[in-house]
Amino acid sequence: VRTLERTGAADGTEEPLAASDPIDDYAEEGRDWGAIGRSLAVNVALYIATVAVAMFLGGLLVLIATDASPWDVYDAMFQGSLNGGAAIGLTLDRSTPTLIVAIGALVATRASITNLGPEGQLLVGACVGTFVALNVPGPGPVAIPIVIICSALGGAVWASLAAVMRYTRGVDIVISTLLLNFVAEQIVTWSVSREYLLQEGGAGNTQSFTQSERIPGDLHLPRLGTYPGFNISTGLFVALALLAIVWVVLDRTRWGFRLKVLGQNPMTARRVGISVAVFGGGALIASGALAGAAGGVMLTGTVFRFQPAFSQGVGFEGLLCALIARRRPGWLVPVALLFGALRAGGGYLSSTGVPGYFVDIVQALIVLATLFPPLFIDLVRRRREHLRARAAAQVDHGATVAVGVAS
């Protein structure tokens, strides 16, 4: 109907539209949110404001639920994570496995695959790595890479279960990887509660716990620096090397490009001959391998023995890190450092009598706070576009009515 009326208008019965375009008026009376969203100052201010709100909420919780003062709690977290060389080293050590998991998750997100299973993949990887570390004799320089590679293989095998389920039977990856975490947890618990597998042998009268033996000192990753001063595990350099390799592969090679095509439009990918199963499954398995490698680096770098609670949420943390960084590899390092700092700071919390769970709370609140600003700017922009479109529709409608009157 509207088209017909428009045609009528084109026949020459057209009335001049109002002199000033209401759309422009709208843009003038409000502010241009698109430009504001691009402004660095506004972005920084929003980030500072939301993180401040997150910290405030955390502080409020301390005030309400405990006898400690919020100031002391945050000060303890600062002391534990950033004050002095040893603390900074601890922060770097804590961010290392998170970063490696995040690199893997980045590969999966590049192909638009959500792998919610890094926790399980890390556990299985570390468990396999422990088995190798305890059974393969050899000098450190040879054995350590073998342990880490075997951990990666363990993680890859665990992730490949989900890949096979997806590409043969169409089982949703999100749910299968999520559920496999719980199966992995039980498998590793089983393996450290059997002496013929990984459980430590109780020497003499000592009771043996559900954990493995400590791996031999030969197999510890070398450390740089000594305790009172700045000291870190060389695992960090493994993580950075992996980041560089993955970054180059994703951004500069044909494989990386194909993954990107697959991630952005699977239909196009199929048309140009990119195998969805090979590349999608490959990305999932690669992310599992990196999660497993993270387990291997934790094992040889900081923890040295395997327990069911080995991962301490590192898998989920790394995944979150990658999901926050979205498609920008450069963001992985700062986000991983933030998570590492929170973990390192959490170790000091016990001195204030506040339960260590406080770190989880602050971390989650900060994640929500960092999600907020870009999305909020986007929301405001969409609202404005919507209002503009509505204003435009009203002009259109007005013109149609005018034409109707004229004819």
Place this chain on the structure above:
Amino acid sequence: MSDFSTFLGGAVRLSVPLAVAGCGEQVAERSGTLNISIEAMMLGGAFFGALGAAVTGTTVGGLAFGMAAGLVVAIVHANFSHRLTANTFVVGLTLNSLLVGLTSFLNETTDLDDHKAKVLEIPLLHRIPEIGGPVFGQRWPNYLILVVIPLSWWIVNRTRWGLELRAAGEDPQAADVTGIDVEKRRRQAIYYCGLMSGLAGALLPLLVTGNFNNNMTAGAGFLVNAAVIFGGWTLRGTMAGAALFGGAKAMYVTVQAIGWKFNPQLLIASPYLIALVTMLLLASRSKRPAALARQFERGIT
């Protein structure tokens, strides 16, 4: 009591929370949103349910507190992922770790009295040998499932809201051009899911343990997700999944009580294994909402 009725009683107690949350999640998934923060909603419901029961001294108070806690988590989740368009998995994972931290933190810093709901024996029926006691002689909130299931079915299949919700899950673009606010329907579906999951969480302390334990859901929320998939996005199937997973959990408790030697890790993992195997067998047959877990973007077809 015989071994069988021990098992049946445990199965009922453990299935009912899964079924209640399953009703909520089924509604949410029909609207096209894959909500993985059920775990968070249930944990919130469990702690605040125990808190509410201890503060008010009544079971109803506990249930109300639990539902409110689930709703608060749902409001945060829905507005982040379906107003601000954040990745729903980021929000879900974050809320899960937030609630694990928050409820454990509060549990360490507060001291709550135990509270369990009263047992309600259905006249006559509870005298049926073997099955009467475990099924008809439970604590009264168990029977809420008899309200929640028909309510959820009626909402989705017999109301205008439910129709619009299913449209948002099957073809959001078409729903959008007919004037349905897709994101709003999804948010509302998550609110409903939050109420149900909060209620389900509150049942855990009120039916089983009497008080809150750190991380007491231990993955039950994810089993609810699996139950919905197991059931092929139908309410009937979801309830069957909840009963199956609840039964598998009850096996763990019963086997210990009987004194059988059975690999405990295998028993704990069994609900997850069953979920994975059934998905493997049934995945291609079930009819998932066409737009499930896909972010709605206006005007994109």
